[in-house]
Amino acid sequence: MKTIFLIASDSIRALLHQRLLLGLMLASLALTIFFSITMSSVRKNITRTYNDDQMTNSSPFMGTNQMSEGDRRKFRESMESASTTFQAMFYQVASFGGSIVALFIFSTAVASEIRKGTIRLTLSKPVSRTQFLLGKYLGGVTVMAAFALLTSLAILIFAQTQNLELSPVIKWAPWLMFCRQLMLGSLAMLLSLFMHPIIASVLAFVAGNGLYSPPNPLYFILPSYKDFNVFFQVLQGSLLNARDVAWLSLYAADFIVIMLLLALWRFRTKELV
Numbered sequence: 001m002k003t004i005f006l007i008a009s010d011s012i013r014a015l016l017h018q019r020l021l022l023g024l025m026l027a028s029l030a031l032t033i034f035f036s037i038t039m040s041s042v043r044k045n046i047t048r049t050y051n052d053d054q055m056t057n058s059s060p061f062m063g064t065n066q067m068s069e070g071d072r073r074k075f076r077e078s079m080e081s082a083s084t085t086f087q088a089m090f091y092q093v094a095s096f097g098g099s100i101v102a103l104f105i106f107s108t109a110v111a112s113e114i115r116k117g118t119i120r121l122t123l124s125k126p127v128s129r130t131q132f133l134l135g136k137y138l139g140g141v142t143v144m145a146a147f148a149l150l151t152s153l154a155i156l157i158f159a160q161t162q163n164l165e166l167s168p169v170i171k172w173a174p175w176l177m178f179c180r181q182l183m184l185g186s187l188a189m190l191l192s193l194f195m196h197p198i199i200a201s202v203l204a205f206v207a208g209n210g211l212y213s214p215p216n217p218l219y220f221i222l223p224s225y226k227d228f229n230v231f232f233q234v235l236q237g238s239l240l241n242a243r244d245v246a247w248l249s250l251y252a253a254d255f256i257v258i259m260l261l262l263a264l265w266r267f268r269t270k271e272l273v
Contacts, residue, residue: 003127007135008142015105015143027097087155087170092231094151095177099184102144103205106185107197109136110267120272133189133267137260140185148178169233169240176245179252180228186259187223193266223255 110133113119122132152174184204191200208225212218227248233240 003131004135004138007122007127007132008138011109011136011139012142015139088231090155091170091173091177092229094154095173095180095229095231098144098147098151098177098181099205101147102140102181102185103188103201105140105143106137107188107192107201107204109140109189109192111192111197111200114270114272123272129267130264133264134260137186137189140189141182144178144181144185148174148181151177169230172240172245173230176228176230176248179249180225183223183225183228183252183255183259186256186263190259190263190266193263193270224251228252 110119113122113136119132123129155170155173187207188197188200188204191203194200195203207222209219209222210224210226212222214220230240
């Protein structure tokens with residue numbers, strides 16, 4: 001176990017020194033900040049437009065513009081609808097950025113070591129292939145956990161700066177996003193042992209059953225990513241309870257374990273050129 005942790009820590013250090021990974025994380029952060037600023041501008045424009053309409057429709061005999069109770073209710077409903085849309089879009093942007101980072105980390109974790117030949121130096125020490133692969137995966141999990149934590153903080157900061165009341169579903173969003181990214185990563189790592197990491201990443205990203213429905217056999221074979229995306233739940237105001245999250249977490253854990261077992265089988269039989 002100690003060997004696995006040592007490989008994981010070394011993997012984390014190596015990942016933090018990769019300019020492409022840092023660039024992807026910074027680009028994801030920049031995109032999130034840009035989206036936050038844009039949504040703030042849109043929200044202000046909605047408020048300004050509504051106020052202008054009220055001024056235009058106000059009676060000329062009234063000294064000041066006074067909104068009726070019905071107008072106030074309509075304004076609150078429009079702002080709540082806009083708030084829900086903003087949160088859903090913010091989550092979608094953060095989720096997409098995290099998925100790209102996860103695919104890059106896990107698809108190159110082992111494949112890059114094989115391609116550069118550095119893996120033979122590592123395996124010449126008292127390190128088994130199982131320990132090497134699990135250590136690499138654990139390193140990626142740690143980085144993605146930090147990314148999920150940053151996303152949670154970003155959502156809270158976004159809500160505070162925009163004076164938004166968070167949707168009840170949002171509290172589960174970072175965890176479900178983290179589970180989805182680990183599913184993507186485990187599949188990408190397995191596929192990277194058969195093909196180029198870029199192709200493995202693309203296949204892992206699109207290999208979901210969202211494009212199919214029963215009785216198509218692919219629906220039952222391919223993994224289900226869509227249930228981990230709370231974008232539509234936020235928009236529709238649906239509730240997500242702890243039982244649903246527990247079942248989804250169990251599904252993700254089962255899928256990840258299966259992918260890792262297949263990756264271990266492939267890695268043990270793979271020739272290290």
